[in-house]
Amino acid sequence: MTRVILRLFMIGSVLCAVCACSLFSASSTMQGYAIEQQPLANGLVQIRDANGQVQTTTTRADGFYRISTTHLTAPLLLSVSAQGNAEDCHRNDQLRPICLASVVMKLEQTTYGNINPLTDRVASDIAVTLGHIGPQQWVNQQGAVSIPASVHQQALENLHSGFADALTQIGIDTTSFDAARFPMERNSQLADLLSLLHHNRNYDNNTGKTGHATLSDFSFRPIVGLSATGAYERFDIVRARAERNALAKARTRIFIVGDSTSAVYEQLRFPRMGWGQVFEQEFTANSGIKVVTGSRAGRSSRDFYNGRWFAQMESLIQPGDYVFINHGHNDQNCDSNKPVRGMADVRNLCTYPNSDKGDPQFPANQPELSFQYSLERYIEIARSKGAIPVMFTPTARIKNARGEQTTPVVHTHLIRAASGKHYLFTGDYTQTIKDVARKHQLPLIDLEARSIEFANRVGNPGWKDYWLVVDPAINPFYANNVSGSPQAPDGTHFQQRGAEAMAKLVAEEIRKQPALTALAKHVKGDR
Numbered sequence: 001m002t003r004v005i006l007r008l009f010m011i012g013s014v015l016c017a018v019c020a021c022s023l024f025s026a027s028s029t030m031q032g033y034a035i036e037q038q039p040l041a042n043g044l045v046q047i048r049d050a051n052g053q054v055q056t057t058t059t060r061a062d063g064f065y066r067i068s069t070t071h072l073t074a075p076l077l078l079s080v081s082a083q084g085n086a087e088d089c090h091r092n093d094q095l096r097p098i099c100l101a102s103v104v105m106k107l108e109q110t111t112y113g114n115i116n117p118l119t120d121r122v123a124s125d126i127a128v129t130l131g132h133i134g135p136q137q138w139v140n141q142q143g144a145v146s147i148p149a150s151v152h153q154q155a156l157e158n159l160h161s162g163f164a165d166a167l168t169q170i171g172i173d174t175t176s177f178d179a180a181r182f183p184m185e186r187n188s189q190l191a192d193l194l195s196l197l198h199h200n201r202n203y204d205n206n207t208g209k210t211g212h213a214t215l216s217d218f219s220f221r222p223i224v225g226l227s228a229t230g231a232y233e234r235f236d237i238v239r240a241r242a243e244r245n246a247l248a249k250a251r252t253r254i255f256i257v258g259d260s261t262s263a264v265y266e267q268l269r270f271p272r273m274g275w276g277q278v279f280e281q282e283f284t285a286n287s288g289i290k291v292v293t294g295s296r297a298g299r300s301s302r303d304f305y306n307g308r309w310f311a312q313m314e315s316l317i318q319p320g321d322y323v324f325i326n327h328g329h330n331d332q333n334c335d336s337n338k339p340v341r342g343m344a345d346v347r348n349l350c351t352y353p354n355s356d357k358g359d360p361q362f363p364a365n366q367p368e369l370s371f372q373y374s375l376e377r378y379i380e381i382a383r384s385k386g387a388i389p390v391m392f393t394p395t396a397r398i399k400n401a402r403g404e405q406t407t408p409v410v411h412t413h414l415i416r417a418a419s420g421k422h423y424l425f426t427g428d429y430t431q432t433i434k435d436v437a438r439k440h441q442l443p444l445i446d447l448e449a450r451s452i453e454f455a456n457r458v459g460n461p462g463w464k465d466y467w468l469v470v471d472p473a474i475n476p477f478y479a480n481n482v483s484g485s486p487q488a489p490d491g492t493h494f495q496q497r498g499a500e501a502m503a504k505l506v507a508e509e510i511r512k513q514p515a516l517t518a519l520a521k522h523v524k525g526d527r
Contacts, residue, residue: 039063043082117199118179124213125155162232208344251288258326260297275502287522301327319386328394353427398491466498
């Protein structure tokens with residue numbers, strides 16, 4: 001795929017040179033490439049200028065576009081949407097298009113205006129500084145574009161903090177690097193760098209709309225996105241290339257589709273980890289197995305798909321691979337009476353569990369709000385690619401029967417009628433997962449049962465050595481009573497020791513599954 005991208009850029013650069021001489025010599029133009037891992041074909045490009053004028057054009061198959069800027073005034077806000085309608089770029093209740101933004105501060109006779117994950121994060125930083133939730137709200141706003149030079153410069157400096165080393169290694173001078181204005185054809189390795197990044201836009205809990213831009217590396221290590229603006233974690237291009245090559249050569253790949261309990265986290269929040277982050281170490285060194293953990297904090301089974309988090313993994317799945325489906329925590333966000341975010345939760349995150357009789361439940365003509373339907377979508381996609389789906393129940397929360405954060409821990413992945421809450425349907429998410437596994441004859445890892453057993457074995461306060469309770473002396477991030485500190489223990493998420501314990505429980509359960517013998521033979525022995 002990378003060779004194809006680079007070839008398209010080389011061909012495109014020749015065509016650009018010819019076209020520029022023959023067609024655009026009498027007027028000023030803007031040209032550039034729209035790319036998110038690969039070129040965005042037939043993407044709708046919109047440009048809005050300092051006077052509020054808007055012009056649009058469409059990208060070619062190689063992601064290239066050109067447009068006259070003769071009547072435009074800088075600064076410019078650029079955007080592209082592909083694989084869907086531009087008006088849906090702010091939505092999370094259906095599959096969202098690919099949407100990116102970019103800014104150009106000045107115009108020349110021929111101005112470069114690339115639109116890619118790096119430019120989207122720069123635009124995102126600027127948008128948030130200007131008071132928007134994220135770049136899409138800025139793009140959707142009508143009227144003049146005004147960008148203080150200092151705000152743009154700070155956004156570029158933030159970008160450089162994460163990518164300076166990688167850019168230097170591919171021969172790009174970072175002192176004045178601006179991904180929007182960089183002539184892509186001069187350094188084809190920049191296209192390769194972009195192919196190693198996963199880009200998306202976060203979810204704003206209060207409104208349910210897309211928020212600030214996020215970037216992670218090839219193995220889903222976060223680079224930037226925890227905060228709406230600010231510094232990045234360093235992108236290691238050598239490691240990313242090595243991991244891409246290792247994944248391509250792997251005999252078997254395991255893709256973990258889930259939420260915060262299995263996700264990969266920033267170094268900033270160490271020792272917070274999801275069990276997927278450490279799961280590969282449960283297999284022998286020569287197993288030929290690679291684990292890809294694309295899980296995302298806060299996402300339900302429905303909006304993990306609609307928000308394009310699954311799309312980042314889907315293209316990597318091959319016949320014989322495994323797809324571990326580990327949702328359930330955030331699907332429970334179905335209380336429309338919840339202050340501030342209740343309606344947004346129901347609109348975007350909520351799925352309803354099956355009834356006590358095992359029947360799917362959902363509002364009329366909205367089957368996508370069924371938890372069973374949502375899980376079955378991943379099953380269908382996995383099987384269509386020749387992969388093997390494996391169902392998981394969610395990890396336990398530290399809650400006893402009275403809802404207190406202590407042991408003995410009980411089953412909590414269900415919704416029941418309660419005073420002050422409003423649910424259209426009630427039911428049991430864990431049982432729904434078991435129903436789906438049985439219906440489709442799939443392996444089931446009952447991680448909730450195993451993690452409840454584990455929590456009750458270590459007891460109180462022993463659970464605090466595994467779930468997220470971190471002394472600020474270990475990491476100052478957990479000072480000031482933030483969630484996960486000793487003053488505000490987090491009984492849902494894990495620190496490293498807990499993530500490793502959960503990963504070990506999963507490995508133990510794999511050994512018990514006749515359908516997973518091909519994996520079980522590569523699981524390490526007791527340690």
